[in-house]
Each structure stands twice: as structure tokens, then as C-alpha cells.
Amino acid sequence: MAQIMDGNKLSMDIRGKVEKEVGLLNESGIDVGLGLLHAGENPASMQYLKATLSSCKKTGIRAFQFDLPETSSLNEILNLIHSINRDERINGLLVLLPLPDRINPRRVVNEIVPEKDIDGLGSLSVGRLAADESTFQILQERDYEALYSINPMSLSAGFLPCTPFGVIRLLEYYGIDVKGKHAVVIGKSLAVGKPMSLMLLAKEATVTVCHKATSDLGYFTRQADIICTATGIRGLVTADMVKDGAVVVDIGINVLKDGSIVGDVDFEAVEKKASFITPVPGGVGTVTISMLLENTVRSAKTGQFLKHF
Ligand SMILES: NC(=O)c1ccc[n+]([C@@H]2O[C@H](COP(=O)([O-])OP(=O)(O)OC[C@H]3O[C@@H](n4cnc5c(N)ncnc54)[C@H](OP(=O)(O)O)[C@@H]3O)[C@@H](O)[C@H]2O)c1
Incomplete structure (x- = not known):
């Protein structure tokens, strides 16, 4: 049975820091x-x-x-x-x-x-990530605290797309090292799949990107140590497509008629095979919002500092 990667736990940590930083900024007006x-x-x-x-x-x-x-x-x-x-x-x-x-x-x-592109989706931010020039590559040591301090790195680096950055933070929070692992990303959108694959690559995973035209999705996912799926297709990833012990990250969101939310993965069946799995809701979504808040505070801090020059 897989260990659940609880996004709420990580979010509470991040939001605690965000709240503290906002309080300090408020105190200085x-x-x-x-x-x-x-x-x-x-x-x-x-x-x-x-x-x-x-x-x-x-x-x-x-x-x-x-x-x-x-x-x-x-x-x-x-x-x-x-x-x-x-x-x-x-x-x-x-x-x-x-x-x-x-x-x-x-x-x-x-x-x-x-300076205000806190979801990191503008061409400049995406280009920085692709060219190994983003915050992310500078933060190989996982010193995320450095993001909150005013230093040359935080001043010059752009923002990372919140959803894939949240996935990386969640993997790290659960001690999952992606280096040398085979990661299969399903979806190649600019908002999620593409930056997700670039970040996994930056972390030295071997990355395969699948999309609509991929002819046999299961062929690729069965080889994966880590699956990150972001399609918005309910039930796309079934248990027979997952290797025993794989890490499964479900980024997909499908809103059902009764207002409830499910992801791309057949959770009940896949949970029995995976080593780690994210629930929907309560997994990636909540961490995405935390990344957004964190990036906003960073923008406020660096923006305020730069006004002195
Ligand atoms: N949890 C969060 O925080 C969060 C944040 C953002 C988005 N989401 C959710 O994540 C999902 C994807 O979002 P998005 O913005 O990336 O959507 P999108 O722009 O519609 O992209 C969907 C991707 O899925 C691929 N795809 C579609 N059908 C497929 C299939 N049968 N097999 C393999 N790949 C397939 C598409 O391939 P092609 O490119 O070839 O068409 C496309 O790359 C949505 O459910 C969205 O609501 C969640």
C-alpha cells in the first residue's frame, strides 16, 4: 500500500513562513x-x-x-x-x-x-528555466529559505511555474530523490507538463514526455519510477500501467457534476501498487497555491528593495 503524499502538511509549513514574512512586511508599512x-x-x-x-x-x-x-x-x-x-x-x-x-x-x-509573473509562464521565465538560469537551478542545494532573503540570487532570478515547482517540493518533502530515476510526464502543456519535465531534468532524472499522440502510453508508464500526470482525463492512469513501487503524482483536476474533484489516476487501484501517491484533492493542488503565495511574498520583498535604487 502506497504512502500518501499529503500536500496539506507541506502547505501548512510553507504558509506558516509566508504568513510570518507578510507580517514582517506589514510592520514596515x-x-x-x-x-x-x-x-x-x-x-x-x-x-x-x-x-x-x-x-x-x-x-x-x-x-x-x-x-x-x-x-x-x-x-x-x-x-x-x-x-x-x-x-x-x-x-x-x-x-x-x-x-x-x-x-x-x-x-x-x-x-x-x-517582476509580477509569479506563475512563471511568461517567455522570459520559461526561457530561464530551459536555459538553466532560473531560481530552480541556482537552488540545487534545496535552500528554499534563501528565497526569502534579499541576495543577488533572489533579486536576479525569475519565478518558477507554481504547479511543477510544487510537485518538486512535495517529492523532496517525502525524501524522494529523482536523480537517475526514470520519470514519465504525461502532458506537455506550457503551464504544467513542459516545465515539469524541465525541472525533473534539472534534477537529473531521465525524462520521457507523453502526450495525446503517444501511441502506447502504458508502454512508457510501466517503465517509470516516477509518473507525473497532468491531462485532466479521469481514470487515464490505471493500475496495469504502473510498475510495482512507482511514485505516482496526480496533477489532473476533474470537477464532477456534484462538485467533487478527482484526478487522472484510478486512485483506489493504483494505491495498492505504488510506493507513494498523491491524493486529489489534498495533494498537488494545495501546494500549487502555497507556491503562488511564496512567489508573491518574494516579489513584494525584492520589489520593495529595488525601489531604493
Ligand atoms: N493540481 C494543480 O495545481 C493543477 C494546476 C494546473 C493544472 N491542473 C490540472 O492539470 C491538468 C492539465 O492541465 P494543463 O493546463 O496542462 O491542461 P492542457 O493544456 O489541456 O494540457 C493537457 C495535456 O494532456 C495531454 N493529453 C490529453 N489527452 C491525453 C492522452 N489521452 N494521453 C496522453 N496525454 C494526453 C495533452 O496532449 P497534447 O499536448 O498532445 O494535446 C496536453 O499536453 C488539468 O486537469 C488541470 O485542471 C492542476
Whole structure:
């Protein structure tokens, strides 16, 4: 029977630190603000928004919510982002994806200034990760405390995409070393699958990336020491696709008609074969939000420091 990787436990640690940092900033007269922008009513986004707003409240971060209608035009969204970029109260901006089909998400995400790109999805942040120049590669020693201090590293490095960074933090929290392991990532989106594979590669795993056109998914997953799945397809990963003792990380979120949430993995069956497994909910999702809060505090600290120059 697999050990459950409890995202809530790790989140409590991270949010405790975030709350402390926010308190210290408040004492020096600085508020920490997070912008949350969505267009339309995607159910997974709405759930994520609700959970993020509640976490902001608990940690003292001020949330600025921008609810745009499904019919919003690209220009309207870009104009709003320009004003958020200039808004001194907002230290980081998260654009909830997916945006309506007509809107090119890359145009939108790339409009966020890198200093406020706390989800690390702008081309500059993604490029830094791919070029071994991001916070992540500098932090090989896992000294995440360094993120909170003002030093050349924290000032120059961009932000890492919250979901895959959260997965890495969760693996480390449970003492799972990925070096030399075969990691199979299912999904190649820019928000999750692709940066996930780059981070695992940076940690010296042997990485295979699968996607819709992969002809025999099970052939690859059966070889995996670590499976990270992010597709949003309920029940995609079944027990016969998992090697005994594999680590299974379920990033997928499917909102059912009754409002409950399940992931990509057939949890009950896979739990019996895996050595570690993340539940949905209570696994990766909550850590993703913690990463978002952590990145927002870092942005507030470095932004404040740079204003002195
Ligand atoms: N837990 C969290 O914190 C968190 C955060 C973000 C997203 N999510 C969830 O993670 C899931 C993925 O999000 P996303 O933004 O990456 O979605 P996305 O942009 O729709 O990407 C889905 C990926 O899954 C691949 N895929 C689809 N069907 C497949 C199949 N049958 N076999 C193998 N690969 C398949 C797609 O391949 P192609 O590229 O070839 O189309 C694509 O790369 C969603 O459920 C989302 O709600 C969770």
C-alpha cells in the first residue's frame, strides 16, 4: 500500500513562513497584494480561485480579483494587465487558464511584467528555466529559505511555474530523490507538463514526455519510477500501467457534476501498487497555491528593495 503524499502538511509549513514574512512586511508599512484575473467561468478555475482567495485571507495577502466576462476581447484583457503592471499594490498577477478559446493565452501571459509573473509562464521565465538560469537551478542545494532573503540570487532570478515547482517540493518533502530515476510526464502543456519535465531534468532524472499522440502510453508508464500526470482525463492512469513501487503524482483536476474533484489516476487501484501517491484533492493542488503565495511574498520583498535604487 502506497504512502500518501499529503500536500496539506507541506502547505501548512510553507504558509506558516509566508504568513510570518507578510507580517514582517506589514510592520514596515508594506502590504502584499496578489492579482487574480479570469475570463469566463471554467469550473476548475473557479475552484482554484476560491481556494486561493481563502489562502490569501489566512496568510494576510491582499487579493485583487478581476472577473472578466467570457465575451472579453484580447484588447480589454491586455489593457487590464497594463494597469495591473503599474499598480503598486499588486506584487504578482495570476491569469487563470484556460482563457476563452478566442483569446491567445501566450499574448496575455507575455504581457505581464517579469517582476509580477509569479506563475512563471511568461517567455522570459520559461526561457530561464530551459536555459538553466532560473531560481530552480541556482537552488540545487534545496535552500528554499534563501528565497526569502534579499541576495543577488533572489533579486536576479525569475519565478518558477507554481504547479511543477510544487510537485518538486512535495517529492523532496517525502525524501524522494529523482536523480537517475526514470520519470514519465504525461502532458506537455506550457503551464504544467513542459516545465515539469524541465525541472525533473534539472534534477537529473531521465525524462520521457507523453502526450495525446503517444501511441502506447502504458508502454512508457510501466517503465517509470516516477509518473507525473497532468491531462485532466479521469481514470487515464490505471493500475496495469504502473510498475510495482512507482511514485505516482496526480496533477489532473476533474470537477464532477456534484462538485467533487478527482484526478487522472484510478486512485483506489493504483494505491495498492505504488510506493507513494498523491491524493486529489489534498495533494498537488494545495501546494500549487502555497507556491503562488511564496512567489508573491518574494516579489513584494525584492520589489520593495529595488525601489531604493
Ligand atoms: N493540481 C494543480 O495545481 C493543477 C494546476 C494546473 C493544472 N491542473 C490540472 O492539470 C491538468 C492539465 O492541465 P494543463 O493546463 O496542462 O491542461 P492542457 O493544456 O489541456 O494540457 C493537457 C495535456 O494532456 C495531454 N493529453 C490529453 N489527452 C491525453 C492522452 N489521452 N494521453 C496522453 N496525454 C494526453 C495533452 O496532449 P497534447 O499536448 O498532445 O494535446 C496536453 O499536453 C488539468 O486537469 C488541470 O485542471 C492542476
